[in-house]
Amino acid sequence: MSNWVEVLNEYSTKDLEQRKVWYSPVVEAYDRARPRYPEALIQRVVEVAQLSPESRILEVGCGSGVATVDFARLGYAIDAVEPNLEFCRLAQQNCAAYPQVNIIPQTFEEWQVESGKYQIVLAANAWHWIASDIKYVKASEALQNNGALVLLWNMSLEPSREVHQVLDEVYQQIAPSIAPQYEGKDTQEEILQGLGKLIGDSGLFEAPVTETITCDRVYEVDRYLELLSSYSPYIALDAPTREALFSGLRSAIDQQFEGKIQLFNLSAYQIARKR
Template sequence: MKDLKQILQNECYGKDLEQRKHWYSPAATAYQQVRPRYPQAIIERVVEITQLSADSALLEVGCGPAIATPDFATLGCRMLCVEPNPDFYHLAQQTCESYPNVELQNCSFEEWQLEPQRYDAVLAASSFHWISPDIGYPKAAAALRSGGHLILLWNKELQPSYEIYQQLLTVYQTHTPSLGRTYEDSATQAAILDQLGQMAIESSYFKEMQSGHIEVEVTYTIDQYLMLLSTYSPYGKLEAQQRQTLFAGLREVLEQNSTTIQLSFVSAFHIARPN
């Protein structure tokens, strides 16, 4: 397995902050529509471990278009959600209109003015890898009250079956060889997520890690699947014409099988306390 920290530095938090702020803008609406939500079993386990309630105060880091936010807002707790991308921010505003205890700020976690020891939990749903560990972990720890928790949620990339993957591989090799990467089965995805969680402990700012994961299976239409791919960073880096040609080739192969595609992914949580 490649060095995960080096990959994150090259592909995520190592990018210029202004570039990161607008990275998902071209796919913001698609992201909201087709990115999977977090399984209810994961949310329930997180709430059970952290004992979150209507009396809790949560800080959500990089809420995106508010994929996970409603799962915690329904508890009635006070939430401050910071999101640097302006398109995500506006979508999150729409999603959270019915949650009066949710406040949104259009800024990055790096720019956010620290409120020391104010929050019972700092939540990041598939977002913390976009923040430099030198900033993210110490700032999150400083924002937490005594007995608070860092909550990291993850949904790994959705994968077709290995049989379908092999059929699609020819298309990738023809049009975008750089995307014909090694297939990630559920064990590989779980191992990668475990590495992401362990980084919190290695930072020396957190301890007592609790974690869990489940494998999720979903069915997407071909249109939904191609829209989903457009929300993943490697596809966002492609030139528009190259992406269009690639997607046309993928569609042709997929439509030979069915009008839908079966996908799976690993969803996980990591919870830790500040030192």
């Protein structure tokens, strides 16, 4: 089993009550620092999924509403299921201008399926939190006969290999257990292919159509550390280690890269028709 599959399984096997509060300490940082999805990617989803003005969307794990807003501003009615109450509050705030958005404070596992109601089931960097023996079954049941599962992914934001090597020295000194492996475009595409295979292997959906957009983003050091703080490995660190790590990363970025770094990642969609 490849490492990324093991990592995904770690998320989906967490206790439901733990999942409900996992991001609570960092919801504001998550909303400020997590990358948005390119507008061109959202437009392609609309086209490929063949959404009509009347289409209704079920979103699984909306978080602070990053993708919810993208689709709400296009006029779509959305039922968004989110287990974290702090995220629900923030999502309601971010979607206040869109009365057609309904934030539901529940886990997808506990949510009562409304059969055949939705044109698409959407998950934006959240699908890996749901157990495989539940998510495909419930998504299929919620969809209309011509409906589709739509997964959005912002893959890991990472610096150039040269910058990564500099920052890795800090990790090895302070928190080697969470030192990120350098991926690059080829590895991120490989991971996406594997994620797509899992969808087809469910037996409930066709093999997905996948499209990627290459993104380059510049993060000032404060925003970069805020971004890291919103990721699970850093949430799980004890506070003294996390503070020491961030202090070391800040010093390296300030001294060697003038307080900012350029980051790369792939943004992607995967659209799989219901069988």
